[in-house]
Amino acid sequence: QTVVTQEPSFSVSPGGTVTLTCGLSSGSVSPTHYPSWFQQTPGQPPRTLLYTTSSRSSGVPDRFSGSIVGGKAALTITGAQADDESDYHCTLYVGDGIWLFGGGTRLTVL
Amino acid sequence: QVQLQQRGASLLQPSETLSLTCSVLGGSLRGYYWSWVRQPPGKGLEWLGEIHIGSNTNYNPSLEGRGTILVDMSKNLLFLRLTFVTAADTAVYYCARGRSKVLIELWGQGALVTVSS
Numbered sequence: 001q002t003v004v005t006q007e008p009s010f011s012v013s014p015g016g017t018v019t020l021t022c023g024l025s026s027g028s029v030s031p032t033h034y035p036s037w038f039q040q041t042p043g044q045p046p047r048t049l050l051y052t053t054s055s056r057s058s059g060v061p062d063r064f065s066g067s068i069v070g071g072k073a074a075l076t077i078t079g080a081q082a083d084d085e086s087d088y089h090c091t092l093y094v095g096d097g098i099w100l101f102g103g104g105t106r107l108t109v110l
Numbered sequence: 111q112v113q114l115q116q117r118g119a120s121l122l123q124p125s126e127t128l129s130l131t132c133s134v135l136g137g138s139l140r141g142y143y144w145s146w147v148r149q150p151p152g153k154g155l156e157w158l159g160e161i162h163i164g165s166n167t168n169y170n171p172s173l174e175g176r177g178t179i180l181v182d183m184s185k186n187l188l189f190l191r192l193t194f195v196t197a198a199d200t201a202v203y204y205c206a207r208g209r210s211k212v213l214i215e216l217w218g219q220g221a222l223v224t225v226s227s
Contacts, residue, residue: 034211038155045204045217046155052211089155091213097160097168099213101147104154 002026002094006102012080012109020105021072022090028071033092035073037066040087040104049088050075077107085109112137114205114218122225128192132205132218139163139181139188143208146179146190148201149220156201158190160208195225 003025012018022035029035035053038046048057054066063078077084089104115133122128145160159169161179169177180189188205205218
């Protein structure tokens with residue numbers, strides 16, 4: 001059974017840079033897994049940040065960027081701000097019309 | 111501006127059927143992929159399935175055949191039905207809109223479903 005993996009938690013200092021990753025238990029992530037990233041604060045629905053690896057949704061600042069590095073999808077936040085403290089979820093297309101989410105990463109800014 | 115409107119919370123007993131509705135306001139169902147995603151309390155997101163008008167409907171195998179996604183084009187409504195619910199189905203359920211290769215670009219506000227005897 002294929003599993004999408006994310007770091008359970010991460011921390012970053014204000015103004016710092018952090019890279020969160022999204023991997024596949026069955027192998028390397030490629031652009032044909034169409035990685036997406038979502039940001040969620042408590043009690044709110046998720047917000048779409050990035051899709052198809054690196055395309056930003058409307059209104060998302062360019063300090064959020066996406067890539068594939070070392071066989072994993074990556075979300076990089078440059079110049080972290082206090083309100084970036086959130087849960088970050090990724091999803092991958094695994095074929096046959098099936099999408100899987102990772103378990104999410106809780107990012108702390110301190 | 112398109113909005114996805116979901117009803118409020120609901121309470122079900124084990125073995126009942128979950129029925130959720132999502133109203134698509136200010137836009138059409140046609141041309142997009144429509145998904146349901148859920149989030150158990152304190153846990154991550156789980157994609158349940160998607161429908162694309164005129165194409166296949168796909169479901170997460172984890173539902174083991176219990177889920178059905180339907181649309182009513184005349185009323186711009188999206189539905190989710192989940193049979194034989196258990197406590198493990200307790201979650202906030204989101205409807206969402208996507209495009210080809212883009213799972214979700216627009217989210218509903220979510221509806222809490224609690225399964226308890």
